[in-house]
Amino acid sequence: MKILAIGRNYVAHIEELGNERPDEPVVFTKPNTALLTKNKPFYYPDFTQDIHHEVELVLRICRNGKFIDERFAHKYYDAIGVGIDLTARDLQAKAKKKGLPWAIAKGFNGSAPLADHFVPIEEIPDVKNINFRLEINGEIRQQGNTSKMIFSFEEIIAYLSKFFLLQKGDLIFTGTPEGVGPIQLGDTMTAYFENRPMLETAVK
Ligand code: MG
Numbered sequence: 001m002k003i004l005a006i007g008r009n010y011v012a013h014i015e016e017l018g019n020e021r022p023d024e025p026v027v028f029t030k031p032n033t034a035l036l037t038k039n040k041p042f043y044y045p046d047f048t049q050d051i052h053h054e055v056e057l058v059l060r061i062c063r064n065g066k067f068i069d070e071r072f073a074h075k076y077y078d079a080i081g082v083g084i085d086l087t088a089r090d091l092q093a094k095a096k097k098k099g100l101p102w103a104i105a106k107g108f109n110g111s112a113p114l115a116d117h118f119v120p121i122e123e124i125p126d127v128k129n130i131n132f133r134l135e136i137n138g139e140i141r142q143q144g145n146t147s148k149m150i151f152s153f154e155e156i157i158a159y160l161s162k163f164f165l166l167q168k169g170d171l172i173f174t175g176t177p178e179g180v181g182p183i184q185l186g187d188t189m190t191a192y193f194e195n196r197p198m199l200e201t202a203v204k
Contacts, residue, residue, distance in 0.1 A: 001169045003030040003112060003190060004160055005056075005085060009150050009175025012120060016178050025151045025159050028102055030085075030173075033111040041202040042110050044185055048088035053183050054176035055134035055142045055191050058083040059153055060118050061170040073154035074127075077116035079110040082132055082191040082198045084113040085173050086183075114171070115191065115198035135190045136183070144177030151175075 007026035008014045014021055036042060044051065062078035085106070093107035124130065127146060134142040146152075151159070156174060160166065183189065183203050191199040 001032055001171070002164070002167070003032065003034065003171045003173065004028075005030060005106070005173035006151065006156055006175045009156075010144065010148055010177045011150065012148075012178035013176055013180065015148050016180065021150070025156055026122065027160065027163075028106055030107045030112050033094050033109055034107050036113040037116055038109045039116075041201050041204045042086070042113060042183075043204050044183075046109060047108075048090055050088065050090040050179045052087045052089045053134060053136070053141065053189055054085040054087055054142070054180050055132060055143075056083055056173045056176050057081070057130065057132055057146065057193075058114065059157070059172040059174060061166050061172065062168055064165065064167050066161045066165045068158050068166070070154045070158040073157035074160075076161075077121070077153065077172075079120050080127070080130070080193070081115045081118040081171075081173075082193050083112055083114040083173055084134070084189060084191060084199070084201065085176060086113065087180075090171050091181075095141050098181075112173070113189070113191075113199060113201040114133065115193075117198060119193055131194050133192045134179075135192070137200060138190075141181060142177055142179035144199065149175060
């Protein structure tokens with residue numbers, strides 16, 4: 001199982017971080033040790049002082065494939081979940097400035113809280129119109145809708161499958177909407193798929 005992730009996929013989020021709008025998807029990976037499931041708490045590590053929340057929809061890949069045509073890409077995922085792409089923004093800023101990789105800033109232990117339940121595609125009326133959001137201590141911080149993605153799920157799958165053999169069980173984080181910001185000790189993050197709370201992570 002591998003975790004692939006897309007950066008800069010929502011215009012308003014690109015603007016809030018002062019980044020450029022990409023011509024091609026911005027891709028990074030997280031190791032499987034980044035996964036934090038079963039609503040386990042997240043323990044704030046001491047190597048960073050600025051971890052940001054990025055709520056994202058996550059595709060679950062259901063069959064193997066490479067060089068997947070965009071027209072058939074919808075057959076390669078069978079469910080959508082919600083996750084949080086926790087990012088050590090201070091370490092990422094340092095890496096960006098030097099043109100160095102984001103592996104640590106994006107991939108440290110527990111940096112990918114993930115809902116245990118995925119919503120099967122059959123239960124989703126329109127994948128191009130899914131609302132999702134993140135609340136912290138009951139207050140809305142991020143709200144997204146898939147109609148605002150720059151690259152659609154199908155484009156992402158087609159693109160990634162050129163470089164990486166997609167395998168059953170792989171996860172793809174599809175980018176975050178605007179509203180990212182720091183998490184603090186004592187916070188509780190709750191991620192919603194439409195109005196269903198799917199994931200709750202306490203910061204300790
Ligand atoms: Mg992200």
